[in-house]
Amino acid sequence: MPVLTATQGQPRVPAGILAMRATATQPQHVEATTIERHPNGIRRTFIKGEELFAEGDPAEFFYKVVSGTVRTCKLLSDGRRQIEAFHLPGDIFGLENGQDHRFTAEAVEDVVVVSFRRNRFTSLLHDDPAFGDQLMSSMICSLERAHDHMVLLGRKTAQEKLATFLLDMANRLSKGDRFDLPMQRTDIADHLGLTIETVSRTLTQLVRDGLIKFGAAGRTIILNNRARLQQLNA
């Protein structure tokens, strides 16, 4: 199941941090080969459901996704969960300021990543300026995504949340209108600040309204009416 094909379709972006981007909401696909084959990177695989690291673990590594999907999340003391992001091939995550990881990272499906020792971070940054630029660019991208997601969480209705989510996943997972969601409903709910029931009901309603269709399994989504979804988006 090589999900890498999703990456190959992405437009290449110049390495410079100030490079123009097609749309700033694009995932942080920064010159895949440079980092993936970087001499300091270690390739690792995780199976579905496995934990890459937990909140509070010492932050020894940071990661770049090669294939598969990773979720990063935080838990409240009573178990409420917020998934901050789904990381697809090309995305970088796990970079911390403090000594410890401030969120948990788990494999949504089987995953291959490249990991980098954090204590070589500064030297990497200075020895390889292009690498540093890519990291900075990736950070800014993550921040922009986070900001967009805050608008969604704070101000959008359930229908708008799902429209935004589906359009975003479509852009990141495929070039067309058909794609398979790698994650289950619970993950979507915890990402959008909803319950699983509301996610299910809202998706059903979108199908009834003809905006989307389900494939054979409930994981396959076909966008029937991008225009009207986009309308719900902002």
Added chain:
Amino acid sequence: MPVLTATQGQPRVPAGILAMRATATQPQHVEATTIERHPNGIRRTFIKGEELFAEGDPAEFFYKVVSGTVRTCKLLSDGRRQIEAFHLPGDIFGLENGQDHRFTAEAVEDVVVVSFRRNRFTSLLHDDPAFGDQLMSSMICSLERAHDHMVLLGRKTAQEKLATFLLDMANRLSKGDRFDLPMQRTDIADHLGLTIETVSRTLTQLVRDGLIKFGAAGRTIILNNRARLQQLNA
């Protein structure tokens, strides 16, 4: 009205990006003098309510707050607003990947900032590694803040949101239990994903429960029971 005193109380942190921090939720106070007196920085002032830049403006500068409070926000087409962050003295904001600013920045109260030309960004980064490290550190801090705020927006109740907000503002604005909120209720509401009425009602309830007290004006807050507020926090 020198709000700068807020900064002076902050612990100094080493310049290195991997430096240990007291708590990772601390604002990104990076060696104030280094950046504020940086030869490439331009000092500018804005009066209360003034716009530093708008969503969609070319991103010519990025900024560091010297005194006062800045809010950065996004608007939906129908006017719904989400305030992503309040920037206090020492905080850096306005750094973009694309050509344009992706949010609006406005002065919550009279503000002094240092602005940096973005097109000198890369050269700054490479000529002055310490400056680059500080920027990277600041970015990571912003990202951590954003992640915490997503948990708040997606998963916390109104009461928990306000408890978290008040504790955070207390940490950033003062060392004690008494502080003046620089922003009005509407701003708080749009930051926490609530309505102004809910903010007002919830604050009143916190006063009735003895967790906080109002000063003379509604802007002055006194934390009466940090422990119980902290309990609502997670």
Added chain:
DNA sequence: CGCTCTCTTGAGCCCGCTCAACGACAGTGG
């Protein structure tokens, strides 16, 4: 004094949550 801006309070409603049941499907073991 009137005007505006900000904040508070009240009454009622609705969107999304809670609780609960059910169906589809995949293992798994007899």
Added chain:
DNA sequence: CCACTGTCGTTGAGCGGGCTCAAGAGAGCG
């Protein structure tokens, strides 16, 4: 082969937290 079990998704009924709409209370200011 079927029964049993666990996981995942859907659907229904009813509730409630936060929203909407509306009015009023203060404070600042010309």
